[in-house]
Amino acid sequence: MENEATGSGLRIRVDHVALKGIVTAIPESEIKNDAFHSRFGETAVDDIVKMIGVQTRRHSNELQTTADFCQASAQKLIAELGWAPESIDAIVFVSQTPDYRLPATACALQSRLKLRTSCAALDVNLGCSGYVYGLWLASKLIDGIAVRRVLLLAGDTSSKLINPNDRATAMLFGDAGSATALEFDQEAHTSYFLLGTDGAGEKNLMIADGAYRKFEHNDARLVDKDPSYLFMDGAEVFNFTLKSVPPLVNDLLAFSGMQQETVSWFFFHQANQFMLKHIIKKLKLPLEKAPINIHRFGNTSSASIPLVMTDVGSAQALKGDVVMTGFGVGYSWASALLNVDQMQVNALIEI
């Protein structure tokens, strides 16, 4: 059997799909740590920073949404690839900060990007694991017949979800949006995916109130908190990550038949600097192959993998097989090994 479950997740192969380019857009407005001194005190800020590692982060302004960052990224991406807007067959928008509860933001983006109406468009509600899930989904939509070109639009403006008085989250998150172009290609290398879910962790990283399940005020951890903001039980999420991520990456390598030494890059969801360093050490990865940029941009949720990829340089810097790993809210996790030799565009912009 080609597809099967392992301890780390569902094993899936994808053929005939090439990754052509990525653009990530970040807000211009940079928030430095001293901005938090008056609220939390300098000592507390230093303690938090020791753990999360974030020195600066970008926050969207009141009028900017995730869709705006994804749209700007997509416009630059298709212009640089020379793709006509009408050649795009589907768009997938991955975010937990859509423009509206309804309609799907992907529908709005079809029109804003001036794509043709015979275009499939859908939203996916995932965060930290969302980029890798989106790559799998977008790749699987491509059949070489009706669907040949897909745009994956992934990002979050988590700054709009956080309580500025919550030390656990206020300094951690940054905003960004991305666009990734995928195309049918008979000659493309096989991609490998491992996907998993454990909803038993649903309450450790969540916004408890504000959608359609009535919040029953039955969680002791939320007693003093406003349940309409993002809640994170850092220790629980940390526990989950340390347990799951190292075996996930090792299982993906085993599944793809690749060696750690032959992989050019390992791109991790930029969750927390302390945690990332620990995972990299545990996997015995060379630091230069596993870039960290959370100190400059914070945790940007579903945009963190494209943000760290577009931060390493031009498309020429990204050659060979790369591993991407996302993990967190859900709990949900995904790891993928893709060849990026066909990439033509890799850029980071500010809007």
Add this chain to the structure above:
Amino acid sequence: MEEFFEGMAEILEIDVEKVVPDLNLSDYAWDSLAVVSTMALVDDVFNVMLDGQALAKCEKLSDILAAIELAKKA
């Protein structure tokens, strides 16, 4: 074990001589940051994962040592 005691000294911001089994964690900064740092330290040194909530409830260093022994056997 020495590496573990040195790590705990760093996490609690005290001299390593003070890190003894009888140490009262609540006398120091035994907060959520210390708990996750200890989880990572224990994973590094002993290759076992401790439960965060159980760790947060430890009162003395000896409770952490007992949790490590228990996790090793599991």
